[in-house]
Amino acid sequence: MTRAASAETVAACLRIEGTDFTAPEASRLMVKKTKLKTQAAEAAAGCADALDLIVKSYAVMPLTEDLLRELHRILFWHTTDGTVRGGDYKTGLDERAAPGSLFFETAPASQAPALTRELIATVNTLLTAQELHPLLTLAYFNAVFPAVSPFARGNGRLSQLMTVLIMLQQGYGWASAASLTRLMDNDKGRFITALRATQLTLTHPAPAWEPWFDFFTDSLTRQMLEVKDRLTLLGSAGTRLSPLADFILTQAQMKGSVTVRGLQHESRAVMATVRYHVAELVKKGLLIQCGAGPATRYSASHAAKTDTSV
Template sequence: MRSFEDLDQLVGAVPFGVVADLRTVDAGRGSQPLHRLVLPELLEALAGHARTASTEASCGMDGIVVSDRTRTAQVLARRIDGLRDRDEQELAGYGAALDHLDDLDEDQRPRADVDLVLDLHRLLFRFTPTPGGRLRQVENVVAGAAPDGARVKRFTPVPVAATPAHLDELVARYRRAQDAGRHHPVVLVGLFTLDLLAIHPFVAGNGRVARMLTNALLQDAGYDVTRYVPVEPVMARSPERYSTALLDSTHDWHLSRHDPWPWLRYLVSALADVTTQLAALTSSARRAGSKQGRVRDHVLHHARPQFRISEVRAGLPDVSDQTIRLVLAQLRTEGLIEADGVGRSATWSRRG
């Protein structure tokens, strides 16, 4: 809530380094329609890997680790009869919360909603003896480890009695900021995460809920990159930078005198990192091998099951129509594809 009380004054001028990273993230967003059109199977494979990697990294940041990766996949896919320990219970809960986000209909958006925050927390602890979905009922402080290993106070969350009002106000102000459209959507998502963590509505699981919501809000704003290349492993590789950025930006938050840019700079940089990774993966898929080999690979592994020549041309802009048609004829002779119609409106379908 605090970051949205006087948003124009708080955010002010965006630092140059953040502007550059936002341009990278925006460029990635602009490429998404083309990637979905010409590389659907690659994106599907990346999404499956990203879901597991995101879950492992986000849970690992909270000390929840299942060392057997095969077991991790089974837990997330719900292909096991029983959960062995608390780590597996919380891992399964994270997967259930992600399923809930995936199942939301278009008319249930925007996803910034207090009920959704509570639902995600409830699902996070669904398989544990600890009840989820309940706001904090005791006052506490957020502690962390000092360089010498000692536990030190990080910050004091919002008082218990004020937490519900702060959550309601955060959601309302975030939605108004979205509707106003004066500030970059990624900046608004970062501020929402910052304020949610400063409010600290739950005894445990705040970080995991915030990271899930960050991805959901980014995707609602049109930034799908974390669906295919997760940002949580980037955060998990630099836990000190992650916690320091949050700590620096929550200092004096209760007085509305905090500086959001340490956190925003960190988050936007991480998003630019994964956007660059996705660009490299899609570029490699589109350019691997000879031109005929690339057309063949694209048609058999990356194009939609039913596609048009124009889609292949869009995915391989440096390959001539003559080469594309030659490869299509070869694949049809091999019985791997078939033509549906003739002329400019014709489509092609993979067989088998």
């Protein structure tokens, strides 16, 4: 389950920054270590490396400026275009001008290092003092860090990776079992609206935290419920799923019902491979087949949903 969630997180991190990438593509890259032929694949490989390090070593990764810059450096390990040096603060480039950027405004390059250090110090203080719930402290970080955007590129990816790191460090182990980033990306309209509503007030004496905090905690709740559903379903089936099969099942859970053609389009896997995994999930009782022929739809066996959109 962790591998599938990691692939979903990697793909969603890229999509949040405006790059089209799917979880099956990320999974194949992570498992087969395929040759990196595109800039998107290079970005995905770096994101996967950083996420893998976090999941394996979060207990010995103190939240510091050096750690932040090291993770950013890893994000760009595989990048060959030479336009960005991982770990270096921006020197004038502004991510708000990037296509698909979620950030309406970012700090000037001259202020980015100091603001980053201030943010890290504040988060550490809040986590240590425990005067604010750690998940609200995490929500605070997720609102302020994109507004600072200390690096020329990769701030969206880094923000999401830091979310996983802090959650694991605070004892929320299910952070690596279901992708919070995917849930946010799937609700991108609310994501952008809530983030901007709060970011517009960050310089006010009393910032409006409620829009972003509400969206963030709602996403966390959906993540927790998804983990619970997956554990129940997989536990009753007594089986482990491949990344593609897990992706298919997740799509069925989220959308109510799916078609083979829709799954093939979303996953970009070979049609025959998708058909095979769907058939296996039906045999295992994890999917329910509805209808026959090209119009056949499949729903998760535990879900009583009526939404038939794909």
